[in-house]
Amino acid sequence: MPTHTAETKILYALDLGNACRLIDDRFLEQEGIAEQMLMESAAFNLNALPVKMKKDVVRNNAFYFINTNDGYDASRILNRKLIEKMRSKAHGDLTVAVPHQDVLIFGDIVNPEGYDILAQMTMKFYTSGTIPITMMPFIFNEQGELEPIFIMANKRPKPGKTKKQ
Numbered sequence: 001m002p003t004h005t006a007e008t009k010i011l012y013a014l015d016l017g018n019a020c021r022l023i024d025d026r027f028l029e030q031e032g033i034a035e036q037m038l039m040e041s042a043a044f045n046l047n048a049l050p051v052k053m054k055k056d057v058v059r060n061n062a063f064y065f066i067n068t069n070d071g072y073d074a075s076r077i078l079n080r081k082l083i084e085k086m087r088s089k090a091h092g093d094l095t096v097a098v099p100h101q102d103v104l105i106f107g108d109i110v111n112p113e114g115y116d117i118l119a120q121m122t123m124k125f126y127t128s129g130t131i132p133i134t135m136m137p138f139i140f141n142e143q144g145e146l147e148p149i150f151i152m153a154n155k156r157p158k159p160g161k162t163k164k165q
Contacts (some may be wrong), residue, residue, distance in 0.1 A: 006148065008098070008134060010078070012042055015071075046072065046079055053106075061092070061114030063121065066104040074098040074133055087140060095149070097122040097137035100129020107137070119151035 013020040021027075028035060049072055053064045064086070066073050076082055077098055087094050092110035099105070099122050107118045118137050126135045138146040 012038055043078070046075055047081065049076065049079075051076060051079070051082055058117050059113045060110050061117060062108040063117070064106040064108075066106075067102060069102050071101060073102045073104050074100065076104050083140070083144070087144070094140045095137050096140070096146070097125070098133045099123075099125035099135065100133055101131035102129060105137075115149070115151045 012023040014023060023038065025035075028038060049070070050068070051066060052068060053066055056063045056065070066076055077096060083096075086096075086106050086108075090108045092108050092114070095107040095109055095118055097105040097107070097118065103125050105118075105121060105125070107114060109115060109118065122135055122137050126132050136148045136150065139149050141147050
């Protein structure tokens with residue numbers, strides 16, 4: 001199965017309603033299905049899913065959340081039409097985070113504070129999801145490929161502020 005980035009790998013599963021079965025090469029061979037056919041079928045199904053986003057602007061940075069809780073929110077990162085739409089509306093750096101299965105976060109980052117906010121959001125969602133994926137957000141490079149970004153927090157608490165009085 002294909003590698004998505006150095007940090008993520010695409011896994012395919014057969015949705016059985018209340019359960020799912022991961023699809024591996026052995027399963028494909030047993031069922032007589034070519035990997036390319038599986039990928040095309042999965043892309044078709046993914047592109048048919050509705051995309052409803054909520055927008056939040058924090059310190060002039062726009063964040064778009066896909067959170068339908070259908071089990072496929074994070075998978076929408078593979079929807080090329082959605083990515084192109086987000087790239088066309090971005091005024092700054094287009095970022096994306098998949099902290100857990102039921103959320104996809106796009107960020108239109110226009111200033112350094114936006115990266116800190118993205119890191120905090122990604123961590124919060126990562127720790128609250130039932131099926132975590134990655135705490136590391138990504139940025140779309142000029143070729144449209146995802147590159148991981150490691151964000152060092154700039155907002156550190158001042159010494160003594162966390163002590164109980």
